[in-house]
Amino acid sequence: MRHLSVPNQQVEHTLDFMREQNLLAPGMRVFAAEDNNSRLIPIDSGAALVLPTELADYPIIEHEGRTDERIDTDWWAHLRNLLGDEIVESGGEAWPSSHEFFADMMIVRLEEEVAQYSSEIATAKLLSHPHIRLVLSDAGVLGELRIRDLTPIGARLEDKIVVEQIPEDVASTRVLVKESGRSILCDPTRAYFSTKLQSERLETLELAKELRSLLDRPLRVCDPFCGVGPALATLLGEPDLVGELLATDLNPDAVELLFDNLRRWDRKEYPVGPNPVTNIHHDRIAGLADATELQHNPELIGSWDLLLVNLPHRTIEFLPALIPLLDRTNTSMIRGRVIVAESEIEDANEAIQNALPPRLQGTPEPTLKIKRDYSSTLRLCSFEAWIAPAP
Ligand SMILES: C[S@@+](CC[C@H](N)C(=O)[O-])C[C@H]1O[C@@H](n2cnc3c(N)ncnc32)[C@H](O)[C@@H]1O
CATH class of the missing domain: 3.40.50.150 (Vaccinia Virus protein VP39)
Structure with missing residues (x-):
């Protein structure tokens, strides 16, 4: 993921500017660079390759992104609310703590041990990620064409969360993904x-x-x-x-x-x-x-x-x-x-x-x-x- 390397004293001001311009990667966090004198700010993958001139003084660095743990904490709290501590503890490592974003969709892999709780998992994910419209479970990649076997397990319908009979238009997997300033039309269930x-x-x-x-x-x-x-x-x-x-x-x-x-x-x-x-x-x-x-x-x-x-x-x-x-x-x-x-x-x-x-x-x-x-x-x-x- 691209990060902007910004000297510590200028981080707050730069963050304000990037927030205003929608340049911050959602769900990711700022962290200290190796030299400790600057911080790495995660750039939204949809941002254009050439950033606004206000940021031109700061180098762009490729670094693995770090997720914002606050959102993670939220997801576990919602899951515990929905299922109770005992079930969550018994699921151990099987809960899908990671996921993949695809425009306004989220794709999760469900281990067999927790697959029966797909509705609660989808609900907890939707509650902790307000920009997500649809959660899909991923059963892997199919054949030579490498298309994904995805099943909708929850969706946001205006201000409600639905986990059954998800309307067709809300369950649509045809989306525009923004990357490097370009919109890419894709549908992971078709290509x-x-x-x-x-x-x-x-x-x-x-x-x-x-x-x-x-x-x-x-x-x-x-x-x-x-x-x-x-x-x-x-x-x-x-x-x-x-x-x-x-x-x-x-x-x-x-x-x-x-x-x-x-x-x-x-x-x-x-x-x-x-x-x-x-x-x-x-x-x-x-x-x-x-x-x-x-x-x-x-x-x-x-x-x-x-x-x-x-x-x-x-x-x-x-x-x-x-x-x-x-x-x-x-x-x-x-x-x-x-x-x-x-x-x-x-x-x-x-x-x-x-x-x-x-x-x-x-x-x-x-x-x-x-x-x-x-x-x-x-x-x-x-x-x-x-x-x-x-x-
Ligand atoms: C790993 S995907 C890469 C797609 C694209 N280049 C990308 O980066 O997203 C491989 C692609 O090769 C296509 N494919 C598989 N066998 C092929 C063949 N013999 N001739 C042409 N395309 C093929 C699949 O349909 C798939 O879209």
Whole structure:
């Protein structure tokens, strides 16, 4: 999460300004920086990348966010009120003390031991988070399309909380998530989207800017597993960064949402329904496609400077099918995400290096950097590879 690093004496004044401008991350708290002379103020993930000039003197630091314990204390108090101390104590660690925000929705995972108390859990969450409209329980991610299996367990209906017969419009999971100043239309029950990848997308933006400096022109960007397009939201927000774009996904629902998003980000017309990958504008090719098939379309191969590979379970397996898309007449870059057991990271690095064309001289070997835990043994990692022009 982005934080503003502000000297201790200026924190109060800065907080007032950020509160007025809606720049504070809700539910997160301010904490001391390592030097103890300044404090880190959590920036709302929806805030534009360039903050108002009043804040320009303070550096922006990436740091794991810290939750505001007061809200947490509230949730436990409401749960105890609803269920009594004995039941809460007997649930132990099984209660969903953490959750994920998705615009005005909250997603929780219910352990089997406490699943029977879903109504009380939803009520306690809604009482302690007044900006939340809908609480959903999460039964995991489904199949290759990575959509979420979500069930509404409570909602706010004007000033009432309902846990049964939630009206369809209140239970809608189609929401606009604000990130880095852009609105991203998504629906986690129809297409993959993660709110936790903002830092990843900002890193991709920095790498893309480096590549643009090297090539000295806007980039031709290929995102063959684009989902609803969040990586593109960040890249398209930077003036003159994206020249041409190829954006595809296998999931028709993701493509429908992508078109809606591109229509707003690009201020251009896009089809309403999903269609097979086509040239929609002279610099925009988008639509439904199996990424592994793109290599058979002569108009698409050898054309792209930046290739994004975000299918972490299969990235390494798919690399050989994707490399023909790169424009090898000049330097290009692949930015990928991989899920791998920590004990197998070395092998995965070797597999990536073997699959890729030679790297650009003077750039580091592509190696996986651990970004976070995916399970007790698996790690979510990312890598970037600077690819040399073919001799
Ligand atoms: C982990 S999600 C990433 C989506 C998006 N890039 C993001 O960051 O939110 C992977 C996406 O790949 C799509 N997908 C899976 N297999 C595919 C294939 N063979 N060709 C194209 N897309 C595929 C899924 O539908 C899903 O939207």
